[in-house]
Amino acid sequence: MSTLHDLSWPEYSALSIEQKVPLLARPDGMPYHTLFAQQFGRKELDRICALATKIRFIAKSREGMAFLAGLLPHKRAMIYFTQPSSRTFLSFLSACQILGMRTGEVRDSAVSSEFKGESREDSIRTFSSYFDLIVMRTQEKGLAEHSAWALSSSDRPVPILNAGSGKDQHPTQALLDIYTLHRSFEKRGGLRNRTVMYVGDLARGRTVRSLSNLLTNYEGIRHVFVAPPQLQIGQDILDMLRAHGAEYEVSDDMRAWLPRVDAVYMTRIQDEWDETKGESARIDTSRFKIGPDEMRLLGPNAILMHPLPRRDEISTECDSDPRAKYWRQMRNGMWVRTALIAATFDCGEAIDRY
Ligand code: NCD
Numbered sequence: 001m002s003t004l005h006d007l008s009w010p011e012y013s014a015l016s017i018e019q020k021v022p023l024l025a026r027p028d029g030m031p032y033h034t035l036f037a038q039q040f041g042r043k044e045l046d047r048i049c050a051l052a053t054k055i056r057f058i059a060k061s062r063e064g065m066a067f068l069a070g071l072l073p074h075k076r077a078m079i080y081f082t083q084p085s086s087r088t089f090l091s092f093l094s095a096c097q098i099l100g101m102r103t104g105e106v107r108d109s110a111v112s113s114e115f116k117g118e119s120r121e122d123s124i125r126t127f128s129s130y131f132d133l134i135v136m137r138t139q140e141k142g143l144a145e146h147s148a149w150a151l152s153s154s155d156r157p158v159p160i161l162n163a164g165s166g167k168d169q170h171p172t173q174a175l176l177d178i179y180t181l182h183r184s185f186e187k188r189g190g191l192r193n194r195t196v197m198y199v200g201d202l203a204r205g206r207t208v209r210s211l212s213n214l215l216t217n218y219e220g221i222r223h224v225f226v227a228p229p230q231l232q233i234g235q236d237i238l239d240m241l242r243a244h245g246a247e248y249e250v251s252d253d254m255r256a257w258l259p260r261v262d263a264v265y266m267t268r269i270q271d272e273w274d275e276t277k278g279e280s281a282r283i284d285t286s287r288f289k290i291g292p293d294e295m296r297l298l299g300p301n302a303i304l305m306h307p308l309p310r311r312d313e314i315s316t317e318c319d320s321d322p323r324a325k326y327w328r329q330m331r332n333g334m335w336v337r338t339a340l341i342a343a344t345f346d347c348g349e350a351i352d353r354y
Contacts, residue, residue: 080135
């Protein structure tokens with residue numbers, strides 16, 4: 001079987017996602033580079049969820065924390081974020097700290113040599129010379145993938161974790177969303193035959209794209225996409241769901257669906273992608289917001305999620321409702337990213353044995 005570095009970039013990019021997955025995997029099937037959601041099958045998802053739960057319990061004691069911090073003190077991570085971020089950045093930073101890694105960061109290409117005209121490829125190669133892991137968030141779709149390919153023919157092909165690329169993918173957010181769904185339904189029949197409703201900017205929100213992909217690993221999930229017509233989900237996602245035999249609905253009536261769903265996944269209007277100034281502000285989004293009235297329509301066992309940051313799509317009055325899971329979801333991000341880094345560096349068994 002060929003490996004990533006046997007292929008030229010045109011040869012690699014012509015492959016289907018299914019053909020790419022084994023080229024990016026470790027021998028145990030876990031991703032080596034985590035670039036897109038499709039790299040996770042049910043086995044990998046179950047493993048990440050189980051590891052995250054173990055780590056969460058181990059981290060409750062001083063001895064446990066010391067054990068975790070002893071796992072990767074010999075590895076350093078570069079956190080390279082050229083798009084704004086609070087949660088993803090801080091949770092990756094915390095995850096590295098929990099595992100005893102030291103970190104470096106560039107959060108603005110204006111302060112790196114890119115400003116002097118260095119190519120992204122050379123910047124990444126530079127990071128790989130000093131660090132053993134690169135976590136990256138970029139505006140550019142496909143840059144994480146290209147970087148993984150470019151490093152594969154260098155003498156330091158360090159793992160790359162995609163922490164958000166363009167409007168396209170946000171695989172680690174999808175992992176923490178899955179973990180939150182898994183934890184919420186664990187004691188109530190599990191995450192099968194559930195209806196998940198996504199609301200908001202589905203055209204430009206990468207979190208929904210990655211999450212709907214991961215949810216195809218669970219039986220009987222029905223997807224409901226609710227947005228103003230201008231911000232509806234892309235046809236490629238609907239085609240992907242159809243190919244998996246998953247049921248879906250496209251609607252602009254959130255209130256009609258609220259009583260019928262198990263999980264609501266709210267998202268922010270992603271106006272940073274507007275092509276003309278003020279374009280999003282002209283769209284009527286008033287029917288895509290949740291406050292106390294909408295919470296009354298939502299079923300008693302349903303949950304409310306949001307990748308955050310929020311604006312006004314969920315009012316703060318919802319925060320104390322036990323069905324609101326977004327703060328827990330955020331903390332889950334730290335455990336899931338710790339689990340992913342641990343798996344990337346083969347620490348899973350040591351954690352199992354603890
Ligand atoms: C999201 C992102 O950056 O894609 N946030 C996150 O990672 N938690 C969604 C957003 O910015 O709205």
